[in-house]
Amino acid sequence: MIEYLSIHGLGVIGDATVELDPGFTVVTGETGAGKTMVVTALNLLLGARADAGAVRHGASRATVEAGFRLAPGNAALRLAAEAGAVLDDDADTDDGAEPALVVTRSVGAAGSSGRSRASAGGRGVPVALLGELGEHLVAVHGQTDQLRLKSPAAQRHALDSFAGTAVAEALTAYRRDYEAWKQSAAELAEITTHEQDRAREAENLQRSLEEIDHAAVEAGEDAAVRAMIERLENVEELRAASLGAHAHLAGADAAETVEIPSAEALIESARQSLLAAPGQDEDLSGMARRLAEAGILLADISGDLAGYAARLDDDAGADLDTAQSRLAELTRLMRLYGPELADVIAWAETHRPRLEELQGDSGRIDELTAEVARLEQQVLAGAAELTRLRGEAARELSGLVSEELHALSMPDASFHATVSTGGEPGPHGADEIRLLLQPHAGAEPRPLGKGASGGELSRVMLALEVVLAATDPVPTFVFDEVDAGVGGEAAVQIGRRLARLARHVQVIVVTHLPQVAAFADRHVKVTKDSDSEAGFTTSDVASLDGEDRVGELARMLAGRSGSGAARDHARELLEASHA
Structure with missing residues (x-):
């Protein structure tokens, strides 16, 4: 999870640091206040392309820093350690066993000589490494962000994780047979393809060994x-x-x-x-x-x-x-x-087994041919079992995600996880896994990210992540305007599902809907302060609680934080969402 996020000189934010907790954190603020700068900052930390135009006017550089508290088995820790990062294993926390990793990114202003720089654990690293770390740290879903599950490999991994131990055990057995099959097939191909070369090698070895043996050399x-x-x-x-x-x-x-x-x-x-x-x-x-x-x-x-x-x-x-x-x-x-003569004797002893191996090629070919055929049948049977188990899991996943979509104001949409076969067996089986969205009845299911608006796509990913959260979690999820184009009961359902997702992972949401914000465990507000005389705008980031939070929800409801009716409604939302 992210423990804190510091932003300096990015967009309208001059200098801000926000402490984050586990669970559900919501980010709100007036239009143009700089809410999306939070998402922009996270994207920079995850290796996104730097835009010098995002550097605050008058600043030479924009710098973003985040502290991550991660479970010991998180792959990002291994990648960072391999790059020389210093990991803090003794931080003063309740569960001090979880290592801490600090990641920074800075971007030079347009026209400056400063380049984009990145560091992990105090050690300078290539920006590309931040992208690798980010795959295991944060999943960002926004209006224009890339999908976490866009690649076939990621979609296959998600389905296999959802399927549980049945697929995991079948996949372990399949990979064991697959590796043995490929190894035996490679050895057979080596022998048969280079049969003449191996025969010449055997003849030369035999001649050399006979020569040494006939000489009866003594050291x-x-x-x-x-x-x-x-x-x-x-x-x-x-x-x-x-x-x-x-x-x-x-x-x-x-x-x-x-x-x-x-x-x-x-x-x-x-x-x-x-x-x-x-x-x-x-x-x-x-x-x-x-x-x-x-x-x-x-x-x-x-x-x-x-x-x-x-x-x-x-x-x-x-x-x-x-x-x-x-x-x-x-x-x-x-x-x-x-x-030396001792080396001559050693050479003979070293090469004698190789001659025996080459002279046994004919018998080895028969043995390998039978072995390859036997293993191939086991691999095909294992691939068929994987297809069956994945098909069952795909049907269950499709039904659960479709139910979530209906509750998220997409009543005509349906989600399809498909498993198709026909290709050559590979390390993960012979299946092609595809996650498809049918936005409305009569439409052809299309790959995620195609045929859906930004808001719809965010809701699709929310529905999918809610279903997958318990089996395939990334420590932190960020949703930017996931509630775009919805309101009323659909907004409440979005808030409820974000809260459900936050039971398993850290969730950060940028929203303009009070129905969503009311479900959050922590409320962060971005406030804009314009100084017309100085000629610049500054935004600040602060955590809200108590009546301050009620006032912000009232502003989101009625446009005015001081309205008594709006404040009453805000309290009602908070009570209902945490009932």
Whole structure:
């Protein structure tokens, strides 16, 4: 709901702020006082096109601000928060749980350099965002305003909301089947349309995976092969070094042509010398044991050197070719599938499931074909059920709205909510929902907004909103001159229905009929003050109660607020409307 509305420099209103309450608020005033500026201000806050000519004479800008108190689930809060708006969740209210949102709009005067500006929650936003917010904040019905339910989507949503849980449950089940159907159909189309491409992809994948599998790649293998190549390239030098070292350890026999003292023999001779010493000297015995250990260690090293030299056989050249070929193969795989051999292995494991998927296309096509056919039947059955339920709701809605129209001085008018099928199933079913008005007997029902005057259209929307209020509410409804062209008992019925609508939502009505104004919970008057010497007119906005309200109703009844008879009649209206 709207908590307050501030207007500065708009039309005849210089500076005015009005506090608003839940329920039914009426705005009255003499002709030309500026009542419609209230509606103009709200339209600006809802993203309407700015008119620089509406800026008050002498002012550089017109500024409008409104504070909204909204239920936590209202979509406008999400949209505003996404735009960076600051929401007041701790305002001092009776039910402080409802977030508050402040929206402003300013318009530069004609000829000024100022542009239209908008903000939500203290953050500058595009004017277009105000229009999006407005769809969830306020519904304005006036002589020239657009219809809240003008779009097919809005009309379908209104009928579905009116239909209640039966359609809601059927629609949930239908959407589940519809999404599954579209997903399976898209997958089937993908497979069949790109069958040749998928076959080529499978062939290439199989070739690559076979190549990797045949190579039997191991992570880190390339480093080992490079080390082997380096050793094989230096085989002669390695053989000479190992044999020379072995000769020094094993003696002249191992060196073949060169007499080299045996390190093993020398150590053994040294040990024997120590053992031949007289007596049992513990120090010499310990060193003799250490020499024995050294001799064993040298014998082991000598054996290892001999084995190493033996392995460097005459086939080293062939081994080198094999190692270089292996390294070339590994390098090619790394160039194709990854910078490291671990990446090559990972690539194979990642793409193996894709190959299995592609190779199973023929079976998958049969499976999907059956699945699509099954889901299509479920979707068609669900769409038919939605059509049936919507048809029942449409007939009930048509009857209720038509009854309201008859009470609103449109006795020959009838409202028609129609449900037609024949199109392809979509996310919301296969139905086309249309809300039509037959203004009088014999006329063809026409879409809302066509074939009806502004006053008639406002009454049609009032009748529709009264019926839909409990199921599809917007927090605030504004009606501008909804009572145009009516009076007497019809005006009373309009007031009564506005009051009924206000049980569910906030209602703001601009009217000139006292029969309507008497039903309001709050009365706001726009007063005009002309200053001929200064050359401008100023309007003020004030809330009325008690005798002030009685006086305003008397003015509306008789043209004079001081008339005793008119004041008595005004009190009678107030008593009757709140009985």
